Amino acid sequence: MITATNLGKRVPMASGELSILKGIHLEIKSGETAAIIGASGSGKSTLLGLLAGLDTPSDGDVCIDGTTLGDLDEDGRAALRGREVGFVFQSFQLLPALTALENVMLPLELQGDGHAGERAAGFLERVGLGERTDHYPRQLSGGEQQRVAIARAFAGAPRILFADEPTGNLDRATGERIADLLFDLNREEGTTLVLVTHDLVLAERCARRFEMDSGQLQEVEVA
């Protein structure tokens, strides 16, 4: 379960402090799927960074499965991410010098998994890239790269998956296939999914939807 209490983020600017997020309250239960939608610059990605413990809030706190992130230092938060969290990014974030297989192995190796290779190969199989394990990212299409990224995200067996505009760099048809894959795997693995997007169609596939506007978050009633 993810809880955010009175979450705020301010950044210093030349003209004084700028408030990006203000008084955000949020609760997402285990296994839920939630979408955060909003215009560019509304603060969606900042909120995702805070929820995943990639950044620290100016006010308030985030709690993941009973652990308050504010009580942890950077290394503690990294360890928590390693255990509990997976990511899918808009720009895929694959390492260009590693093969598809090696990219998927990365979180497993960080966890000290002795069977990283086999497990990674299994996940690539599940995303339909079993034949392309030795390909480098530059040899793969955008959709294929995002599938590798999804395999990597699930390979670490996370309890929560954060996805930042996962279809933002893809054409509509490819985007839909990627979304299908993401939701299918999510269902199979029973993962909590937090998705940031400005694509309303994608957002509608989530059980809960929140709208971000000028640093404030509001849950949108689902009909």
Added chain:
Amino acid sequence: MPLLFRMLRRDWRGGELGVLFVALILAVTMVSGISGFASALKSALRQESHSFLAADVAVRDSRPLPSQWLDDARAQGLETAEVLTFRSMLFHGDDDMALASVKAVSDAYPLRGLLRLSDTAYGDWREHRGAPAPGEVWLEPRLFALMDLSVGDTVGIGEADFRVAAAIRSEPDRAGGFIGVGPRVMLNIADIPATRVVQPGSRVRYRQLYAGDVDVATAFTTELEERLSAGQRLQSVDSSQPAVGRALERAERFLLLAGSLAVILAGVAVALAARRYSERHQNYVALLKSLGAEAPRVRFLYAASLAIAWAVALVLGWVLAWGLQAAALEAFAERFTAPPSLTEPRPYVIGAATALVCVVVFAWPPLARLTAVSPLRVLRSDVPLHDAREPRDYLIAVVAIALLMWAYSADLELTLIVLGGLSLVVLAGSAIAWSLLRGGRVMGMQAGSVWRLALASLQRHGLGNTLQLVVFAIAIMLLLLLTLLRTSLLDEWQSSVPEGAPNHFVLNIAPEELGAITTLLDDQDVERERLYPMLRGRVMAVAGDELPAEAEEGRPEQREANFTWSAEIPDGNELAAGRWWAPGELEAVSIEEGFAEGLGIGVGDRIDLLIGSAPLSVEVTSLRTLDWESFKPNFFMVFPPGLLESYPVTYMTSFHLPPERKNFLNSLLKAHPTATVIEVDAIMMQLRQTLEQVSKAIELVLALVLIAGALVLVAGVQATSDLRLRESALLRALGASRGHILGGVTVEFVALGTMAGLMAVLAAEAAFWGLQTFVLELDYAPSPALWPLTVAVAALLIGALGIYNCRRVVRVAPATVLKEV
């Protein structure tokens, strides 16, 4: 652990470790190789200079030396030998005789260096240590022809007869000066009493030789210095450094300097490469952290990668250094009586330590800061980069470079001069760079679009470009400096032993023989120099103050010297004080500066001389300096023409004789038995060979330093290449043509190269002046011809490297480039 190796493999494949790795290998190779070679050269130098004494230390006197000193030396574990030299007649048969320079030596002679002997006059020689057996003599080859001798014949010296046992081809301590006149006869010192030629009052020079462990010999020298009485002179390596030794010493200093510069260049290359490496790894670290890697783990990953890179570079660098030393020593093989070991640990340890300092001081700080990269970068690429090197890092780097250079060269003066030149580049360079870049921008506003683009880009990256400019300028300055030094050193050597220079002197030519000797030389097509009149005289009094016949406490003794006369100042001499005489002036003399100093003579002093038994009083009108290593006739005292003509005078000249025509000396001496020939061809040949070998070694090292310099240039261009690639790709995406972008990049890098070249020329000349004047003690002359060349080469080279580095951007789709960088 697998992650670590995968990361290393990935970095190697991506070319990111390449420059860092090569810079480390180069640092180890240079430092180990050059310092190993320099120390080998040093030991060659020591052996060389000691062999010129035939000992480590020697004492000489015109009276017998106390035998107690020999006993004391042996008690301390030193080897000893005795040498006696004098002139005597050598007889063969009833009427054949020749004036010879006799050298009587004890059994242990020579303590350092070796003799060369042969069974026939000019036959194959062999090396030998030890005195002739009692009853035997060794003769110089000329005597065999002159007196019609062969090995086994009997010759007489004084009242004793000797069997001729060998021809003596060279002896280590035969000085090139005018002292050992007459062909050499060597015999055992035990035979001296039997000859009865050494009587009280005979002109004999006594020498005692000592050699052994460096520390013991040094301590003994200090002890001896206190026991010396008037007339006894200590000869050590420092006081008898011959031309060969000087050349080797300069070469050694040049090599140490080159090595130090290589260390700086390698350090700069390592720093630049590490900086770029860390920039490129920020996203990687952010991703690792987002996937759960903690800071200590990231730190371990990079520390271990660096340690592995260091260890591998160390092994490869050592192997290369070993090869470098082996190649360099091969050229010097015959210089060593005991060749230095290639496995001497010190150079390798120094190399390892240098590379370690490079890694810890230059490479680690930017990598250590990677752990502070925010994982948020995976979401937002605009999270600020951890780019700035803290002032503390710079300070540590400068101190580390200074200490490394100092430790390496063991020469504070040299270190300070080079660091001074470098500071000049960095401080003045930054200021000039900043204002030039600004000025360029203003000019560029009026220029065409390619220029505007380029100059705007130069100014926009002001800080990065200033750093780049300073780095380029440092690399070019150091390379230029080394090239200047090498050229000056080689020129100096070349001019010290020119091809075809006179290598034989003839002395004691009677005035009536002048015609016959010059005709003989000219008929045989022997190139000769002018004739110098020559007579010997003695300085009796200075400014009315009579000098004692033998040295007294604090007072100089009477000195004998060679006199000549000349209307003009002799070749290669320079006036140090006073004036040269006007035509018609008499009763004047010009004295060599060091000789005058020894006797306390100044310009304006009146001195009393004795030539034969005739007194002469003249005024000192000038002091001269001259080069005693010039292989030209040099005189302590030069008089105006018209003053000395009435005294008994002989003449001397010098000529060049190639080795295959040495037999000409026999016909010359047969026709003119009273003339004396002094051969300096062997010494000159030895000097020329040494210089050729040293020159080769210097070229080799220069080539290596050039590689280090090139590496710095590559690392420097790469330092900002990601930024440039990204911007160029953006421009390309906006529709800029290939020519537009390449034109911009070209102008930008050519401008950087030109500015760096200009700064480098200024700083290199300044440092060159300092090193020539204070460290190498050579004359400084600016080299304006190199200035435009350097600037042009710098502009071309850096321009070309810049284009090469940015070539991808016009070949590959902009999106691909933007995704990668």
